[in-house]
Amino acid sequence: MSWKIPLFKIYWDEADIEAVKEVISSGMNWATGPKVEEFERLIAEYTGTSHAVAFNSGTSALHAAMIAHGITEGDEVIVPSFTFIATANAPLFVRARPVFADVEEETYGLDPGDVVGKITQKTRAIMPVHVGGCPCKIRELREIAEDHHLLLIEDAAESLGSRIGDEKVGSYGESAMFSFCAPKVITTGEGGVIVTDSLDITERLKLLRSHGRAETRDYFSTNEYLDYVTLGYNFRLSNIIAALGIAQLKKIDEIIGMRRENSRFLTQLLERRAPAVRTPRSPKDYYHLFQMYTVRCRHRDGLMKYLGDQGIMAKVYFPPVHLTHFYRNVLGYRCDLPVTEKLARECLTLPMYPALSRDEMITMADQIASFFQGVPA
Numbered sequence: 528m529s530w531k532i533p534l535f536k537i538y539w540d541e542a543d544i545e546a547v548k549e550v551i552s553s554g555m556n557w558a559t560g561p562k563v564e565e566f567e568r569l570i571a572e573y574t575g576t577s578h579a580v581a582f583n584s585g586t587s588a589l590h591a592a593m594i595a596h597g598i599t600e601g602d603e604v605i606v607p608s609f610t611f612i613a614t615a616n617a618p619l620f621v622r623a624r625p626v627f628a629d630v631e632e633e634t635y636g637l638d639p640g641d642v643v644g645k646i647t648q649k650t651r652a653i654m655p656v657h658v659g660g661c662p663c664k665i666r667e668l669r670e671i672a673e674d675h676h677l678l679l680i681e682d683a684a685e686s687l688g689s690r691i692g693d694e695k696v697g698s699y700g701e702s703a704m705f706s707f708c709a710p711k712v713i714t715t716g717e718g719g720v721i722v723t724d725s726l727d728i729t730e731r732l733k734l735l736r737s738h739g740r741a742e743t744r745d746y747f748s749t750n751e752y753l754d755y756v757t758l759g760y761n762f763r764l765s766n767i768i769a770a771l772g773i774a775q776l777k778k779i780d781e782i783i784g785m786r787r788e789n790s791r792f793l794t795q796l797l798e799r800r801a802p803a804v805r806t807p808r809s810p811k812d813y814y815h816l817f818q819m820y821t822v823r824c825r826h827r828d829g830l831m832k833y834l835g836d837q838g839i840m841a842k843v844y845f846p847p848v849h850l851t852h853f854y855r856n857v858l859g860y861r862c863d864l865p866v867t868e869k870l871a872r873e874c875l876t877l878p879m880y881p882a883l884s885r886d887e888m889i890t891m892a893d894q895i896a897s898f899f900q901g902v903p904a
């Protein structure tokens with residue numbers, strides 16, 4: 528279906544094309560190459576961390592992070608269910624058990640109080656998610672992790688650039704993941720990265736990413752034997768894609784500025800014209816960058832269908848992971864997560880992207896208002 532107003536549009540320019548062209552026309556280094564290291568250095572700099580290791584997806588990055596941190600069979604990792612399924616699947620990849628904690632209603636991130644109640648002798652890590660560009664209660668979660676000697680691994684897939692005060696997300700835990708999948712703040716189509724302050728974790732991640740090979744040289748341009756020292760994967764981000772990442776990263780503050788300005792405008796419109804929807808709010812000092820613009824309301828399914836009939840794409844983020852067929856029927860999960868389930872019944876993510884025009888936002892607000900005129904209060 529082609530939407531009049533899609534949920535997201537990628538922000539790109541000629542510099543993105545030139546960056547990719549340059550690597551392609553060099554005729555070399557399409558797989559590994561210097562752009563990967565440059566992208567990693569720039570990401571670490573941007574997030575205020577010491578190291579970054581790029582991956583071909585956020586999911587493979589999380590998988591590698593689980594192994595690098597030694598999470599394994601018999602361990603438990605506390606995660607939200609109000610997230611994309613890859614967060615919960617990551618512990619499963621290493622035969623550990625994801626344990627779901629509830630979220631709170633301000634940021635939609637893990638509720639620190641509920642997390643404490645889920646800690647057992649087997650808990651090794653807490654993996655919170657910063658949902659849609661809004662930091663979660665990460666300072667409180669960091670304290671809990673420290674008090675209980677647990678790892679804190681941030682799933683910051685959706686929140687590159689968001690921060691509390693001056694401290695960017697991704698710099699709170701032992702490691703953090705950002706995704707560069709298409710709807711994210713900046714994108715390379717597919718891609719991901721782990722940031723960390725630990726050199727040891729960085730070295731393990733690099734081995735895991737490339738077949739467990741000790742890469743003292745670029746594999747494709749040396750005839751030296753490079754030994755294989757552990758089990759590894761091919762989770763590499765290509766040099767072509769890294770060049771695109773660098774070009775995108777140069778625009779990130781501009782992109783965030785446009786998202787925040789559009790969100791401010793849409794919030795004002797909705798508050799005036801469609802008070803039946805609750806607009807997003809975040810705590811003071813929390814720098815929300817609106818990778819997703821999510822409202823809450825009654826008659827959510829009716830509103831989503833109504834907007835869809837007008838060519839406006841709205842979508843539910845997130846249907847809870849613990850209620851998917853896989854977790855409920857295959858793995859047998861039964862969970863008591865009342866806030867997660869309430870949010871999942873009420874939330875609706877509306878189109879939000881830098882190129883969204885004021886006229887389009889007015890159309891959206893008018894359509895939402897006219898839907899609520901037709902339903903009982």
Ligand SMILES: Cc1ncc(COP(=O)(O)O)c(C=O)c1O
Nearest residue numbers: 584585586611613614684706708
């Ligand atoms: C919260 C969250 N975690 C993990 C992922 C997985 O990232 P990717 O799609 O890059 O594999 C995503 C992205 O869709 C996500 O939104």
